[in-house]
Amino acid sequence: MMRRTAALVLCLCLAVSGGLALTACGDSSSSSSKKSSKKKKKSSSSTSGGPGVTMQNISFQPASLSTKVGDTVTWTNDESVGHDVTADDGSFKSGPAGGLKQGDKFEHTFNKAGTFAYKCTVHPNMTGTVEVTQ
Numbered sequence: 001m002m003r004r005t006a007a008l009v010l011c012l013c014l015a016v017s018g019g020l021a022l023t024a025c026g027d028s029s030s031s032s033s034k035k036s037s038k039k040k041k042k043s044s045s046s047t048s049g050g051p052g053v054t055m056q057n058i059s060f061q062p063a064s065l066s067t068k069v070g071d072t073v074t075w076t077n078d079e080s081v082g083h084d085v086t087a088d089d090g091s092f093k094s095g096p097a098g099g100l101k102q103g104d105k106f107e108h109t110f111n112k113a114g115t116f117a118y119k120c121t122v123h124p125n126m127t128g129t130v131e132v133t134q
Helices: 002-016
Strands: 040-042 052-056 059-061 064-068 072-077 104-109 114-119 127-133
Parallel strands (some): 052 072
Antiparallel strands (some): 040 104, 052 059
């Protein structure tokens, strides 16, 4: 009981001091391991030259993005907590929950038109959409 209380106090202190330590307070299911995406890589610039989304302040920026069929979108984690990019319809996934560490990038090429909602499974309020047109 004492250990759990101390951990809770520590998490609350860290959350209040910047909100960046929220993943440390998550349940153990966020640390499950799955096969990592081959699209994950570390790089300082996008190889696709297409549109990009950054992960900052526990949010995707921009939260909504428009692009064309055939374009590659690059997501970049610009903060110290782990994130992931997971399509609601299962059409793309960056890898395991929280698997994108600071500086990591994930790229996905959209080959059909539509609106694709996605989220970070570690931070369920962290959501975004990509609208793909012809």
